Amino acid sequence: MLWVSKAAAQRRKGFFVFSLAITFILTALALAPSVTPGGLPFLKPLTIDTDPENMLPADAPVRVRHGALKSVFDIYDFVVVGVVNEKHPQGVFNARDLSHVKMLTDTAKSLSYERDGRSAGIIAADIIAPSTVDNIETESLGAVSFSWLMATPPESDGDAARIRDQMLTIPMYKGTMISDDGTALALYYPISDKSISYAVEQDLRALIDTFEATGASYHITGLPVAEDRFGSEMFFQMAVSAPLAMLFVFGLLWLFFGHVRIILISLLAAMASVVCTMALLVISGQTVHIMSSMIPIFIIPIAVLDDIHILSDFYDKYTPGRDRLEIVNEVMADLWRPMWYTTLTTAVGFASLMLTPIPPVQVFGLFVAIGVFVAWFFTVTLLPAYFMSLPDKALADFGALQKSDRAVRDQSWLGRFLRTAGPYAGHHAKAIIVISLVLVVWAGAGITKITVNDNPIKWFERSDQIRVADRIINEQFAGSYMAYLHLSADSGMSDAPFKNPELLRYMAKMSTDLEAESAVIGKISGLDDIVATVHRELFNEAAAYRIPDTQPAVAQTLLMYENSHRPDDIWTFVTPDFQEAILWFQLKSGDNSEMAQVEILVGDYLSRNPPPLALASEWFGLTYINLVWQDKMVSGMLKAFLGSFIVVLILTTLLFRSLSWGVLAMIPLVLTVSLIYGAVGWAGVDYDMPTAVLSSLSLGLAVDYAIHFLTRTREIFRTEQAWEPTLGKMFEAPSRAITRNVIVVGVGFLPLLAANLVPYRTVGILITSILILAGATSLIVLPALISVFQQPLFRRERIPA
Known part of the structure; x- marks a missing residue:
C-alpha cells in the first residue's frame, strides 16, 4: 500500500482534484433527491427515523405481535400531560384550571398533521380527560346512569370539587387520571x-403558554414524546458537538505542531471522510437512525489518529536542507504497515456489529467500517500530497530538530517526559504486571455489577423539562409507561371465557397482588374493573364492588356499560367473542430493567397461581419492545465483540507473523475493555446502547496503539539487537506520536460533555477514557511484558553471532 502514498506525493494535484471531485459528487448525489424531488428517481431522499421500535426488523415476532394486538384491541400510544397546582387549596380542581384543561382537550381533538402523504392526529374518541369520560353512578336500584363527567367547565370551585369527588369514587380513574390525594390531573392523548x-x-x-397564571404547572411526557424529540434535537446536537470537538482537536494540534497551515490538512481530511461516508449512507437508501447519527463522532477520532502519527513522524524527521520527497517517503515507509493493519482491525471491529440482530446497529457498523477505509485513503494520499505542495517558508521553524537546542533529538516537554518516564516501565516490569492483574480482578468484579438498561427518557439530562415531567407524573400518578399483557384461552374450552366470573376474579386478584408486590407497577387495569364498577353502582353500595357470581350477571354489567358514552372502551380490554383479553400495566419507570423484573414477576405469579382456565400469555407495548431490542443488542454485541476479537487476533498474528506478538498486541485491548466496563459496573452506570457500541471503538483504538508500538519496537530491535537501547529509542519518536494521539483525540472530544443529550455525553466520556487507557496500557504494560519475555519474543529478530 506504500505505492499509494508515493504516487500521491509525486502527483499531488491529481490526488487533490480526485479527492475534491469524489467528495463533491457524493455530496451532490446525496442532496439531489431532497433538493430536486423526482429529478433522480433512482435515488432516495434523506429519511430520518428515531423510533427505537425499528431497532428490531419489521418481521421480528414481537413487532408483528405488537402491531396485530394494537389493531385488535384498538390501542394507541399516548402523549401524557400532567397538571399540578400546589398553590390552590383544591389543587387543579378549581374552576379556572379545569376550564383550561377543557380548552386544552378540545384543542387536542382538532390537531392534525401530514406524515408521508397521510393525515395523523389525536384520536379524539379515546382521549382520557375529565371532559371525555363518564361519571358512573346509581340511577336507581338496579339501574346505572352514565353522564359526562365534565360536559362544560365548572362555574365555581365548588363545582370543581364535586367533579373531583366523583372521579375519586371511580376506581378506573383513581391513580390514572386523578392523583390519589385528589389534587392533580393526568390527561392521556x-x-x-x-x-x-x-x-x-x-x-x-403553545396553547398552555396563553393560559392565565393560576399556579398550575403542565408537564408533558411519554415514550413517544422522548423518542420523537430526540430525533428533532440530535441533528442540531451533531451540528454543534462535532464541529466543536474538531475545533478543540485543531487547537491541540496547533499546540503540538505550531503551524496552522500544516495541521489544517488533517482536519480537512477528517471532514472529507465524514462527508463521504454520510453521503454514501444516504445514497444507498439507508435511513438515518439514532445510531447512524453518531457516525461522524466515531469517524473523526479514527481519522485524526492516523493523521497524528504522520504529522508526528514528519515533525520529528523534517529538516530544511533535506529532500522533502525523501522525508515523506521515509515517513510513509515507517508507518504504512501499522496504519494499514490498524485500519483493518478497526474496520473489523465495527463491521462485526453486522452480526447483531438489530438493523440500525448493522448499518452503523457497516458505514463506520466504510468510513474507516475512506479516512485511511484520504490520510495516506492527501497528507503526503499536501506536504509536497507546501512552500519552504510555510515550514520555517517547523520540526523537532529545528527547535532542539542540540538539533539531535526532541527537547520539548513531552519528549523530555517520555525519555525519563518511559524506561521506568521496562525497569519495573514485574510490579507493573502485578498491578495490571490486580486491576483486571477489580474490573472483573465491577463487570459482574453491570446493569443492562436503557430508557429513552434518560437520553435527556435530569434538568430537562421532559425528565422533570416524567418524574412528577410518575410520583403523582400510577405511571406513564404502558405495557400490555395479552391473555388468550382455548376457544374449545369455554364459551366466552372472559365472561367467566371465576376467571375475572382471578384477574382482579392477580392485579391486586402484583400491585402490592412491585413498586414499579402503579396500576393494572382490565375488564374486571369495568364489571366491578358497574356492579357496585347497580346496588349502590361499596361492598358490591366485586365480580358478580354468575356469567349472566357479568353479561348484564357489560350490557349496561354499552349504554355509556364510551361503550367501545370494553373492546380495549377484551375481544368481542371474549376469547382474548389484555391487562393494562401502568409502570412508574420505563427502564428496561424494571420491565424485565415485571415480566419475571408476572411469569412467576402465573406459575405459582394457575388461572382457573388454561391461558396463554404474552407481552406487547412500547415498553416491552424496548426491553426486547435491548436484550438482543446485548447478546448481539457480545457475539460481535468476540467474533471481531478473534478476527483481529488473526490479523495481528499475520501482521507480526507470530502468535506470541499477536497475543501481545491484544493485551492492551483486554485491559482497556476490562477497566472501562469494570468502572461502568462499579459506578452504577447503565449499560445502554452507546456504552455497548463503544466496545467496538475500544477494540480498534487499543489495538491501534499496540500495533504501532510493537511494529516500531521490532524494527528498532533488528537494528539495535538489544532490548535496553530499543526501549530508549521507543520512547523517542514512536511514543511521542502515541502520546500526542492520546492527548489530542482524548482531550479533544471532551467538548461532547457539554451536549444536552446524554448519549453524546456518554460517547465523549467513553472515547476519552478509551483513548487514555489504551494509550497508557500500550506505553506502560507492553514494555513491561516485553522486558519479562524478551528472550522468546525477539528470537526471530536476533542476528546470529
Whole structure:
C-alpha cells in the first residue's frame, strides 16, 4: 500500500482534484433527491427515523405481535400531560384550571398533521380527560346512569370539587387520571402516529403558554414524546458537538505542531471522510437512525489518529536542507504497515456489529467500517500530497530538530517526559504486571455489577423539562409507561371465557397482588374493573364492588356499560367473542430493567397461581419492545465483540507473523475493555446502547496503539539487537506520536460533555477514557511484558553471532 502514498506525493494535484471531485459528487448525489424531488428517481431522499421500535426488523415476532394486538384491541400510544397546582387549596380542581384543561382537550381533538402523504392526529374518541369520560353512578336500584363527567367547565370551585369527588369514587380513574390525594390531573392523548408526538407537545405547550397564571404547572411526557424529540434535537446536537470537538482537536494540534497551515490538512481530511461516508449512507437508501447519527463522532477520532502519527513522524524527521520527497517517503515507509493493519482491525471491529440482530446497529457498523477505509485513503494520499505542495517558508521553524537546542533529538516537554518516564516501565516490569492483574480482578468484579438498561427518557439530562415531567407524573400518578399483557384461552374450552366470573376474579386478584408486590407497577387495569364498577353502582353500595357470581350477571354489567358514552372502551380490554383479553400495566419507570423484573414477576405469579382456565400469555407495548431490542443488542454485541476479537487476533498474528506478538498486541485491548466496563459496573452506570457500541471503538483504538508500538519496537530491535537501547529509542519518536494521539483525540472530544443529550455525553466520556487507557496500557504494560519475555519474543529478530 506504500505505492499509494508515493504516487500521491509525486502527483499531488491529481490526488487533490480526485479527492475534491469524489467528495463533491457524493455530496451532490446525496442532496439531489431532497433538493430536486423526482429529478433522480433512482435515488432516495434523506429519511430520518428515531423510533427505537425499528431497532428490531419489521418481521421480528414481537413487532408483528405488537402491531396485530394494537389493531385488535384498538390501542394507541399516548402523549401524557400532567397538571399540578400546589398553590390552590383544591389543587387543579378549581374552576379556572379545569376550564383550561377543557380548552386544552378540545384543542387536542382538532390537531392534525401530514406524515408521508397521510393525515395523523389525536384520536379524539379515546382521549382520557375529565371532559371525555363518564361519571358512573346509581340511577336507581338496579339501574346505572352514565353522564359526562365534565360536559362544560365548572362555574365555581365548588363545582370543581364535586367533579373531583366523583372521579375519586371511580376506581378506573383513581391513580390514572386523578392523583390519589385528589389534587392533580393526568390527561392521556392517544396519537395515530408516533412521529407526531413532538409536534403535539409543541402545539400543546403553545396553547398552555396563553393560559392565565393560576399556579398550575403542565408537564408533558411519554415514550413517544422522548423518542420523537430526540430525533428533532440530535441533528442540531451533531451540528454543534462535532464541529466543536474538531475545533478543540485543531487547537491541540496547533499546540503540538505550531503551524496552522500544516495541521489544517488533517482536519480537512477528517471532514472529507465524514462527508463521504454520510453521503454514501444516504445514497444507498439507508435511513438515518439514532445510531447512524453518531457516525461522524466515531469517524473523526479514527481519522485524526492516523493523521497524528504522520504529522508526528514528519515533525520529528523534517529538516530544511533535506529532500522533502525523501522525508515523506521515509515517513510513509515507517508507518504504512501499522496504519494499514490498524485500519483493518478497526474496520473489523465495527463491521462485526453486522452480526447483531438489530438493523440500525448493522448499518452503523457497516458505514463506520466504510468510513474507516475512506479516512485511511484520504490520510495516506492527501497528507503526503499536501506536504509536497507546501512552500519552504510555510515550514520555517517547523520540526523537532529545528527547535532542539542540540538539533539531535526532541527537547520539548513531552519528549523530555517520555525519555525519563518511559524506561521506568521496562525497569519495573514485574510490579507493573502485578498491578495490571490486580486491576483486571477489580474490573472483573465491577463487570459482574453491570446493569443492562436503557430508557429513552434518560437520553435527556435530569434538568430537562421532559425528565422533570416524567418524574412528577410518575410520583403523582400510577405511571406513564404502558405495557400490555395479552391473555388468550382455548376457544374449545369455554364459551366466552372472559365472561367467566371465576376467571375475572382471578384477574382482579392477580392485579391486586402484583400491585402490592412491585413498586414499579402503579396500576393494572382490565375488564374486571369495568364489571366491578358497574356492579357496585347497580346496588349502590361499596361492598358490591366485586365480580358478580354468575356469567349472566357479568353479561348484564357489560350490557349496561354499552349504554355509556364510551361503550367501545370494553373492546380495549377484551375481544368481542371474549376469547382474548389484555391487562393494562401502568409502570412508574420505563427502564428496561424494571420491565424485565415485571415480566419475571408476572411469569412467576402465573406459575405459582394457575388461572382457573388454561391461558396463554404474552407481552406487547412500547415498553416491552424496548426491553426486547435491548436484550438482543446485548447478546448481539457480545457475539460481535468476540467474533471481531478473534478476527483481529488473526490479523495481528499475520501482521507480526507470530502468535506470541499477536497475543501481545491484544493485551492492551483486554485491559482497556476490562477497566472501562469494570468502572461502568462499579459506578452504577447503565449499560445502554452507546456504552455497548463503544466496545467496538475500544477494540480498534487499543489495538491501534499496540500495533504501532510493537511494529516500531521490532524494527528498532533488528537494528539495535538489544532490548535496553530499543526501549530508549521507543520512547523517542514512536511514543511521542502515541502520546500526542492520546492527548489530542482524548482531550479533544471532551467538548461532547457539554451536549444536552446524554448519549453524546456518554460517547465523549467513553472515547476519552478509551483513548487514555489504551494509550497508557500500550506505553506502560507492553514494555513491561516485553522486558519479562524478551528472550522468546525477539528470537526471530536476533542476528546470529
